[in-house]
Amino acid sequence: MDLFSFPPISATLDAAYALLMALASLLEPITGGASAAVAVVILTLLVRTILIPTGVAQAKADQTRARLAPKLQLLQRRHKDARERLQRETMKLYADEKAYPFAGCAPVLIQAPVVGIIYTLFLHTVIAGHPNDLLTEQVFSVPLGASLIGSIGNGSLTLPAVAVFSVVILLIVAVAEITRRLLRPAPTASASTPGGEGMLRLVGVLQFSTAIAAAFVPLAAGLYLLVTVAWTLAQRLILRRRFPIEPSTRQA
Template identity: 55%
Template sequence: MDPFSFPPVAAVLRAASTALTWLADALAPLAGASSAALAVVLVTLVVRAALVPVGVAQARAEQARARLAPKLRAVRSRHAKDPERLQRETMRVYSDAGVSPLAGCLPLLAQAPVVAIIYGVFLHAEIGGAANELLTHELWGVPLGASAAGLAGGGMDVASVALFAAIAVVLLAVGEVTRRLFRIPAAADGPDLRWLGLLQFATAVIAMFVPLAAALYLVVTTAWTLGQRLVLRRVYPLDA
């Protein structure tokens, strides 16, 4: 069953499609055939701007967790042989300090519905019983509804290869810079967190399997995230 056919989700999909079509039409005099791609970029920027307070909360939580590092190391040293007690005492340290260990996930969770809707809009040939006009839009000659994985079966041309390669390179570069600059503090690096740095690179893989429009969203939002974290790290340094 297509989850986008569920009536409430289908209604959101229709509304999103209508809004993106309107925005693309408004941008057509400026961007021409790439107006829908520019519309996706603008929507991404608006969403990220709205989520700035969430990013600030995340930065504050990271700073607070850094201050808790000595206590967390002590807890892990005392209860290393008792995983259940270790988990309980670790959560108590966070609770007493008023810090959520999951605060770093908030921006990702907040954006998930937006990514899903953009994915759905550019996945369906028909929305609300009418042809999806957005699928006629392109970027550099590549349809916004196409994916690298889908085109690999025989529809890849030079423009497609160049565009998706550029997307992958940008996402991998941003992931590597993020991994190097924002390493997980050793005190919080438990078994469940050790591989979080590698998840930065999973976005590049995902971008090859989703419609180009969704891949554009991923590029813009990951670049925004890196820039925002660089700014907020100066405002909320971990050694404060």
């Protein structure tokens, strides 16, 4: 059975398809042939606007983790040879402080299906039993359903495609580098434990994973990723001012 023919999934895809096509039609007199690409950008901005409360929750969670770092370091030193006791005491600390170790994960969890929907819309020739006209939409002569790796694999890579994909991926890399420099993870309790410094380096490397993903997904999904990382950077910089991580806390 085709997963995408399952009624709830098929209906969701059809609704997203209708929304994008309607938005592209409205934009066509203004944006011309790039209307579908602009529609994807506007949809991304709409999703990110809806997710602002989860971004606030994530900023609060970052502030809480930094505030609790000295206490977590103390627990790690005190119970370094008793892992189960350390886990219990850590969870008790979070409960006493009314904090949650996985708080702030909502943006990632909510965005995952959105990216999946956009990826699917520009991957399948048929949506809910009708032809997928989105695949005929282009931006600078590059189909929104094309991917960089796919184009290389089937030999259809053109000079305009190289230029468009390069701009998208390089912009994502630039945003990732700015994010790494301005929002470098604070050395908290994990940094003082064996392997903690390596974990911080890994977090820095993961900033660039979106650029790698953009090379494999359709151009439409790559546009979604670009707008998302740019929005996320701007939002985190604004929220860091609203919920600052005190220098004294970060150095504890």
